[in-house]
Amino acid sequence: MDPNLEKILAPLRQEVKEQGDLVRSLKEKNAPKVDIDAAVRLLKDKKRNLESKEASLVPENCFIDKTRLEDVLKRRFFYDLSFSIYGGVSGLFDYGPPGVALKKNILRQWESHFVLEEDLLEIEASQLTLEPVLKASGHVDRFADLMVKDTKTGECYRLDHLIKNHLEKLASAKDCSSEKRQEIQMVLAKLDGFSKEELTEIVRKYEMKAPASGNDLTDPVEFNLMFSTSIGPTGLVKSFLRPETAQGIFVNFKRLLEANQGKLPFGVAQIGKSFRNEISPRGGLVRMREFTMAEIEYFVDPENKTHPKYESIKHSKLNLYSACNQMNGEQFTNMSLHEAVEQGIVANQVLAYFLARIHQFMIKIGMDETKIRFRQHMSNEMAHYATDCWDCECLTTSGWLECIGCADRSCYDLSQHSNATKVKLSANRPLGSPKQVNIVECVPQKSVIGKVFKGDAKLLMDEMANADEAKICEWEKELNAGILKLSIGEKSFDLTKDMVHIKRETKLAHVEEVVPNVIEPSFGIDRIMYSLLEHNFKIRSDNQLRTYFTFPAVVAPIKCSVLPLSNNEEFYPFVNDILAKLKSEGVKSKLDGSSESIGKRYARTDEIGIPFGITVDFDTLKEKTVTLRFCETTEQIRVPSDAVHSLVRDLATGKTNWSEAKKHWPEFVGQTES
Amino acid sequence: MDPNLEKILAPLRQEVKEQGDLVRSLKEKNAPKVDIDAAVRLLKDKKRNLESKEASLVPENCFIDKTRLEDVLKRRFFYDLSFSIYGGVSGLFDYGPPGVALKKNILRQWESHFVLEEDLLEIEASQLTLEPVLKASGHVDRFADLMVKDTKTGECYRLDHLIKNHLEKLASAKDCSSEKRQEIQMVLAKLDGFSKEELTEIVRKYEMKAPASGNDLTDPVEFNLMFSTSIGPTGLVKSFLRPETAQGIFVNFKRLLEANQGKLPFGVAQIGKSFRNEISPRGGLVRMREFTMAEIEYFVDPENKTHPKYESIKHSKLNLYSACNQMNGEQFTNMSLHEAVEQGIVANQVLAYFLARIHQFMIKIGMDETKIRFRQHMSNEMAHYATDCWDCECLTTSGWLECIGCADRSCYDLSQHSNATKVKLSANRPLGSPKQVNIVECVPQKSVIGKVFKGDAKLLMDEMANADEAKICEWEKELNAGILKLSIGEKSFDLTKDMVHIKRETKLAHVEEVVPNVIEPSFGIDRIMYSLLEHNFKIRSDNQLRTYFTFPAVVAPIKCSVLPLSNNEEFYPFVNDILAKLKSEGVKSKLDGSSESIGKRYARTDEIGIPFGITVDFDTLKEKTVTLRFCETTEQIRVPSDAVHSLVRDLATGKTNWSEAKKHWPEFVGQTES
Numbered sequence A, B: 001m002d003p004n005l006e007k008i009l010a011p012l013r014q015e016v017k018e019q020g021d022l023v024r025s026l027k028e029k030n031a032p033k034v035d036i037d038a039a040v041r042l043l044k045d046k047k048r049n050l051e052s053k054e055a056s057l058v059p060e061n062c063f064i065d066k067t068r069l070e071d072v073l074k075r076r077f078f079y080d081l082s083f084s085i086y087g088g089v090s091g092l093f094d095y096g097p098p099g100v101a102l103k104k105n106i107l108r109q110w111e112s113h114f115v116l117e118e119d120l121l122e123i124e125a126s127q128l129t130l131e132p133v134l135k136a137s138g139h140v141d142r143f144a145d146l147m148v149k150d151t152k153t154g155e156c157y158r159l160d161h162l163i164k165n166h167l168e169k170l171a172s173a174k175d176c177s178s179e180k181r182q183e184i185q186m187v188l189a190k191l192d193g194f195s196k197e198e199l200t201e202i203v204r205k206y207e208m209k210a211p212a213s214g215n216d217l218t219d220p221v222e223f224n225l226m227f228s229t230s231i232g233p234t235g236l237v238k239s240f241l242r243p244e245t246a247q248g249i250f251v252n253f254k255r256l257l258e259a260n261q262g263k264l265p266f267g268v269a270q271i272g273k274s275f276r277n278e279i280s281p282r283g284g285l286v287r288m289r290e291f292t293m294a295e296i297e298y299f300v301d302p303e304n305k306t307h308p309k310y311e312s313i314k315h316s317k318l319n320l321y322s323a324c325n326q327m328n329g330e331q332f333t334n335m336s337l338h339e340a341v342e343q344g345i346v347a348n349q350v351l352a353y354f355l356a357r358i359h360q361f362m363i364k365i366g367m368d369e370t371k372i373r374f375r376q377h378m379s380n381e382m383a384h385y386a387t388d389c390w391d392c393e394c395l396t397t398s399g400w401l402e403c404i405g406c407a408d409r410s411c412y413d414l415s416q417h418s419n420a421t422k423v424k425l426s427a428n429r430p431l432g433s434p435k436q437v438n439i440v441e442c443v444p445q446k447s448v449i450g451k452v453f454k455g456d457a458k459l460l461m462d463e464m465a466n467a468d469e470a471k472i473c474e475w476e477k478e479l480n481a482g483i484l485k486l487s488i489g490e491k492s493f494d495l496t497k498d499m500v501h502i503k504r505e506t507k508l509a510h511v512e513e514v515v516p517n518v519i520e521p522s523f524g525i526d527r528i529m530y531s532l533l534e535h536n537f538k539i540r541s542d543n544q545l546r547t548y549f550t551f552p553a554v555v556a557p558i559k560c561s562v563l564p565l566s567n568n569e570e571f572y573p574f575v576n577d578i579l580a581k582l583k584s585e586g587v588k589s590k591l592d593g594s595s596e597s598i599g600k601r602y603a604r605t606d607e608i609g610i611p612f613g614i615t616v617d618f619d620t621l622k623e624k625t626v627t628l629r630f631c632e633t634t635e636q637i638r639v640p641s642d643a644v645h646s647l648v649r650d651l652a653t654g655k656t657n658w659s660e661a662k663k664h665w666p667e668f669v670g671q672t673e674s
Helices: A003-028 A033-057 A066-075 A097-116 A131-136 A159-172 A178-189 A196-205 A246-250 A253-259 A323-327 A337-342 A349-364 A412-421 A446-466 A469-481 A525-536 A569-584 A598-607 A618-623 A644-652 A658-664 B003-028 B033-057 B066-075 B097-116 B131-136 B159-172 B178-189 B196-205 B246-250 B253-259 B323-327 B337-342 B349-364 B412-421 B446-465 B469-481 B525-536 B569-584 B598-607 B618-623 B644-652 B658-664
Strands: A079-081 A093-095 A128-130 A144-149 A156-158 A221-224 A228-231 A237-241 A266-275 A290-300 A317-321 A333-336 A372-376 A388-396 A399-408 A427-444 A484-488 A491-495 A500-514 A517-524 A537-540 A543-549 A560-564 A589-591 A612-616 A625-630 A636-640 B079-081 B093-095 B128-130 B144-149 B156-158 B221-224 B228-231 B237-241 B266-275 B290-300 B317-321 B333-336 B372-376 B388-396 B399-408 B427-444 B484-488 B491-495 B500-514 B517-524 B537-539 B547-549 B560-564 B589-591 B612-616 B625-630 B636-640
Touching (some): A003 A033, A003 A323, A066 A525, A066 A537, A093 A097, A097 A290, A097 A525, A128 A228, A131 A237, A144 A196, A156 A159, A159 A178, A228 B228, A246 A266, A246 A290, A253 A266, A317 A323, A317 A337, A317 A349, A333 A337, A349 A372, A372 A399, A388 A525, A399 A525, A427 A446, A446 A484, A446 A491, A469 A484, A469 A500, A517 A525, A525 A537, A543 A598, A569 A618, A618 A625, A625 A644, A644 A658, B003 B033, B033 B178, B066 B525, B066 B537, B097 B266, B097 B290, B097 B349, B128 B228, B131 B237, B144 B159, B144 B196, B156 B159, B159 B196, B246 B253, B246 B266, B246 B290, B290 B349, B317 B323, B317 B349, B333 B337, B349 B372, B349 B399, B349 B517, B399 B525, B427 B446, B427 B469, B446 B491, B469 B484, B525 B537, B569 B612, B569 B618, B569 B644, B598 B612, B612 B644, B636 B644, B644 B658
Parallel strands (some): A317 A372, A560 A612, B317 B372, B560 B589
Antiparallel strands (some): A079 A093, A128 A237, A144 A156, A144 A221, A228 A237, A317 A333, A399 A517, A484 A491, A537 A543, B079 B093, B128 B237, B144 B156, B266 B290, B290 B517, B317 B333, B372 B388, B388 B399, B484 B491, B537 B547, B612 B625
16 A cells, blocks of 8 residues: 555554453453443444545556446346336346346356366255244344334334434534534444443433334334245244355265265355345345355365365465454465464465465455455354354445355254254265273163153153263162153153163274364355456446446456358358357357447447457458457457457356467458447 | 057047047037037046056056165265254255265256356346245135134145045945945045035035044135245335246346347246245155256247247157147157147247257156156136147156146236336337337426425326326327326326327338247256156166166266275375366365275265276276276276376267277176175
8 A cells, every 4th residue: 555545544453452352451440341342342433444544545447437337237237126017026137138147147156166166066956945044043143133113104214224314314414513414423333332221311312213104113023024924834844045155065964974875074164045024225236135255165174164175275375364464453364374374374284275275266256465364253243153254245336245164063054953952964085993882871761661651751761862971970869869850842841760871882983973063155246246347347448438347357258259240141151150050169259240340349248348349340251250359458360260269268267268279370450340 | 558558548539539629629619618628628527547557558667666765865965854952844855965976967067058058148137036026926816725723733735635535535444335426436536626615515515524633624715825025124125035936027027128239039947936825735755845957038029930940840759748739649759749739739939949948858868758758738727818838748756746847928928017117018029121100109298296286296297107099099088078087096186288298290110119028938947857766767687675866967966986996005196196187177086995895985966876987906006097987888898097087078078978989999808896
């Protein structure tokens, strides 16, 4: 960054650093939680100050013209609001032809980069998900935002957005005193950290009303963000549309482990739709109610988080924005992953490996490397079970946008589902040398139990089968003392020694049981696509009216346009032959045989990012060559008409590139671009 | 078919034919509808008799061993009940690794065969669908099955299934008189044709009770098969999970027409999930509550249903099972499409073209040609707006299974959405020569209307803007007579001459407006996949314990296995080199380095249909060649180890095939298969 700008930022950075140091020292001293929380909140406040100052100093020309981008996206039907002829509904979008093609190509690269390269198992689980599954995962209880309702009309507002809008309006009013303004800015800065009660108090204090009607508001309530429905005609089988694809992998863990011959580590991938019933979504593809995710769950031995291919990536340098950087008021650091792992910044090799692979993937599909960073979650941001978590963020006109999460979720998910279903979700770790283990088992005396407890016998047997060693030893004591009182659900049973046999034996074990940990790279495909559109949107320096996209050929929606110079019938045998050959090579291409000037037609194909254009002209008739034009540079070369399809195929699949092609074929300067 | 069997069937065929003739003559005579309906019902009855006799005569060995197929599918995790560790729920399935790969490969072939080859536009619309959209499409009112409930427990039963099970049980009871049995068989035969009232009567007459409890049943009610949910927090934006993908295309018609530069014909494709809340689904992948569809909507000029590529397919011969065949008690006829179009059996060229393309697709992905037929809907089966409809059916162990529908839906869908939204969904047809047209317009006098009707002015202007010529002429009469009374919704307005100006002018028109018709090929991907599994499941003739699949290489889940003959470390440099090269060619392959015999390992890869296997053995060390084995024939050839990856790539992409490969490389007889 410009040293002059750094001078402006220096005092802000210093403030963050001092507050960060305070948080650290409080933690070291094991200070009371309430003090730490207060200090962390102030730290976030100062961090936000710094970041908004940084953003305000970025020169205008670093950003794209968002209005023009949005115009192209809508006009060329990359995507649009769903059901727009019915008025639409916010948060739902339909992808049109170039949008679908771009998205599919991104996903195809993803499959090749991850599923094929990493030998991942792939599954496709149901979107409709039974309530108990999402109860176990925590979504039924915790996947919620606070909202308030208009007491008369019932209109709903997301609480944090309501407060923010109200206070910002207050502060910007002319008659707002500077004291008041400062007070409001303090509240706004701390908004994310407030509890439900504190937020309620703020609504009361500032006498907030429903913006649309001026009516009173209800107290805040939690609104669960899952779409609910019921399966079957009774209405009793409650279910939800999944809020993430991951749970579909966890519930299939046993079969997937089998498919990997019972061995750790292994990874599982899934691509599919997920759903979040946002309270009032804005921001286009960035906040959708129905969206596409691509997730990987990589299961590892909890005591061995090394990765066999770590060596191949350890020297990769990434923009790492560590929790420490954030606490120190610093920018991200470009750092090798090996350094980061050695210094304990990235928790383990597996995480580091996936960060590197994510970075490679983003570059491959055409992201601007200077606009990508990996931001580590600060300890108070992470789910309590996660041990480390990094977000891959892309710089867009709306700031740094979280596109991919990469978290070490420990054994949380498998344990939760195992507890809920009593199905063991674990793997066997081979022991270096076999060892003697003592086994305690609780063997029910079926005939006695059956006679005494009849219909409840099965309940008792299940309880015994699932008991662990500690529990069995406890039971044994009670039995030895006379009677074992067992409570299962709402029932309780008295068991005597003749009903249960406690069995002890020694076995030679070759394996021991472990609950795998899971590292989860999770991709928001629509956000990735949106960032990609921003990173590749360009305006011609010599003609501000013309825009184009610089998608890499492998992800471009259409690879090649075929343009006859005019409607001359003699051109068509060549045009049709080239189109047919491109098809047979699987290269998606598009004929533009309209009567407009070649320049206008180029502009039209540039606008949707078609990288290559073949023009059939009078020289084609004479010498059987065509023009091949590259959108990004508008350079043209002259290629034999019967060789152009295989050249375009190689360009489209990334087997060769434009600079190589230029070396082989003569440059052509002829048709004008205007 | 065996002539002896035909002798048995002849009288049944004759009966169907006679009844078919009766129906035809009744229709010709314009007989009362009630008489025709009765005759059609009896015709169906006789047809069913014939078909079940035909099925019973098929020799056992024509069918596969379904139990063994299902064992393989479950054990190797092609698919399984979703959330099985939570007990699962019927109608929801998760695809495991080989299942996902097979399905994706089928879809990839579909994209290449249809989207790429036919230059279709592709879209991806939301699954969540607003209620008004599905109201207009007819699904809210008509997409329902009849069901009855247990009056005490609330358990639900699909009415037709309940009656069928009850009556079949009655008829098979030992004490059932032969009279009674005949009566029941008559009822069963006519089951599909009964009205709600008739079915209610049957439930009463046979005193049916809830099967599980013996309790009384409620009267039948219609149960809508769509999953409902609401969007946003108010609960007021009612919506459904789409029951088909098609509507997402129709509502985007305007933008798609624009994307095709306003020209007809053009086709639009969409692949995605759809949902049907079946009352009590059975039958695995055949009846799913969440399933994948691939649909094409091909929009044509209603007066021009020719297809530019018709010539290329008109000589294709398909198994056509026309409505006429069905009425005559005949089997399907193998017939050229041109003949069928000429004879009016297939309604138009566009339909014929897509039937041919569907047939090619099914063969390409590996269906057994002898087990595919195209069955025409009989006139009483078709939706009232459809002009012709053919189902592509696959013969499976559950009989002929409808996998693909191909219908001419006329202008129904576009008209419905246009009526519901008042948005014009039409295209312009260029006129051969421009013509003079008279235009009548109703021009509101805004200032007067605004003053008089205030807030309702917009309502009135919209009504005028959308009025057609006939309506305007009617209004003109009323105005001339004094006052025009307009009713809009529940409001009514009195308009006078000063408020409205009826304008007439003559224009030179170069185009005329048409509402396109649509031909819809609609693919049920899961059913196609299930049929494909059945058509390709085989048992080794020399070893009944071993099963394999004969998927074509292009759709096989994994293309190639790589097997070191033993754990000898010297094999691994070759193994790893081959694996890396296959990966870089994008060929999905699988290492099996376990210590089991090579025969057992082949069996394991055969079981999931991996077509090719590379074995690295001691000769590899000596002469740098490997064995390549073909699953279907178990033949082996010997190929240089540095050439095998490109050979497998060409085999996997269909660029070459096994018989070609055998010509180039020496046969190898060495490793045993056992």
